[in-house]
Every structure is written in C-alpha cells, then in structure tokens.
Amino acid sequence: MTQAPTHQIESLSAFAISAVQSAGEVALERFGQGRGTAKFDERLVTRAELQISEHFQAALDNQFPDHLVFTSKTLDTHYTHDSRRYLWIFDPIDGVDNYQAGIPIWGMSLALLENFWPVMGAFYMPATGDLFHARAGGDAYWGDKRIHMGRDRIIDDESVMFTFSRFHRHYLSEFPGKIRNLGCTGAHLCYVAMGRGDVALTANESFQDLAATRMIVEAAGGQFYKTSGERFYLNDHLNGERIDEHLLVTATGSCQVVLGYLEKRR
Secondary structure, three states, rough: OOOOOHHHHHHHHHHHHHHHHHHHHHHHHHOOOOOOOOOHHHHHHHHHHHHHHHHHHHHHHHHHHHEEEEOOHHHOOOOOOOOHHHEEEEEEEEHEEEEEEHOOOOOOEEEEEEEEEEEEEEEEEOOOOEEEEEEOOOEEOOOEEEEEOOOOOOOOOEEEEEEEOHHHEEEEOOOEEEEEEOOHHHHHHHHHHHHOOOEEOOOOOOOHHHHHHHHHHHHHEEEEEEOOEOOOHHHHOOOOOOOOEEEEEEEEHHHHHHOOOOEEEE
C-alpha cells in the first residue's frame, strides 16, 4: 500500500480528533437522561446514537465527502487509489448502560483505515474529557502525553484485570490482583494501554467496537490474544458480526501468565 503523505495524515488526524470531540458535545446533551423507572432506556440510547452518528456524518460530508463510513452490509474490500480508499469506523456510544444512567465512564471511538490498513484511532470520553489516540506504527497518547505499557508486567496482588459483566459465569479465577468491570470496553482497553490496568478480558465485541482501541493498544505496546493464547487479528472480522471468542488484551509477554490464572467453566 502506498501511504498518504505526512501532511495528509496530519489533516486526517486533526479532523478525527475534532470530529470525535464535537460528537461528544452532542452526546452530552442526552447524557444521564434515562427514565428513572427503567433499568435500561433503549429509546434514549437509540435516539442519542442516531443523533451522534448523524452529526459525525455531516462533519465528514463537509470535509471529506468522498470518504466512506463502515457498514458491514456495504463493505467493499477492493483496492483503490481514489478517495474511497479511506474508510471511517465510528462507534457513537461505548458503555450505553453508564451513558443512560449518568455514570461518566463511557465514550465513543473513531478509526480510519486506508484500503483496510489501519491509519489512526481515537477514543474519547466526553464526561471526563479523556482523549486517547494513536497512529498505526506510531505512539499512543492520552491527550498530549505519550503512554506505553511495560513489555513484561509482573502479575501480583496489586495487578488489575478489567472484565465483562458475566465474567464469573464463564471462568473460575485465581487471578491474584483486583478484578473490575467499569461497564465500558473502550475505557478498559485504554486504561490498560496507559498502565492503569494490567489486562482486559472482553466478550461480545465486533470490528466496529474495537477498530480504534486496537490501534491505541498496539501503539502502546500491547496485543490482542485469544484465550487459547494465539494472537488475534481484528481484520479477520470485517463482516461486522459479533466476535464469538473472548479476547485477552495485555502487554506482550504477559498473556500466558494471565491465562494460567483462569479456567473456563464447563
């Protein structure tokens, strides 16, 4: 693949960060407005996701009208040299339960691919102002501060593992440290990337969910693994369907150590 000139990548990255922050302002308009009598207000979330997505699409149409936005139904994997080689993957709300309940740990992600090669990714948490971003092959950042996880993190009683909500239904655990579920996969992965956690275990994700945070994790020195211990490759799931496997995200060298503490329930 012929990479875009540096000045063009700068322009695309600047747009991405501006667009995701602007979309965050729209998201905050409905943040925490779920019905008090309902544990989950699907109508609120659906309207919010639609409004946020339309706002992003309008911004993209204004600046890069020929660029595409990811939908698995219209996916075209043919190589091209024109502007359609750019594909944006936008996830308007990650952590919908937190969003509708007024809990600030939620966010939105935006990734850019060029002929299906990763270019950059951003994850923004509007309620806290945290912005994580990275370019493929470059460094990962929290705001303007570079973040990186250690290559071989020691797993001990001070370690932190972020998990999904039904983790204990699937695993018997002897993990020596703290096990937490904050209700937002993107936040889990970014916290691991910046060293606030040591490992994250995810479930029921999709290409759209992970496209941006994949780049942040890898730029920070981490990797995605299957629970078999094999490397996981996100581009194998471009069809947009839910990923059946549980995924382990941690620093290179820590995967087998963490898996040694987990046993799948039968």
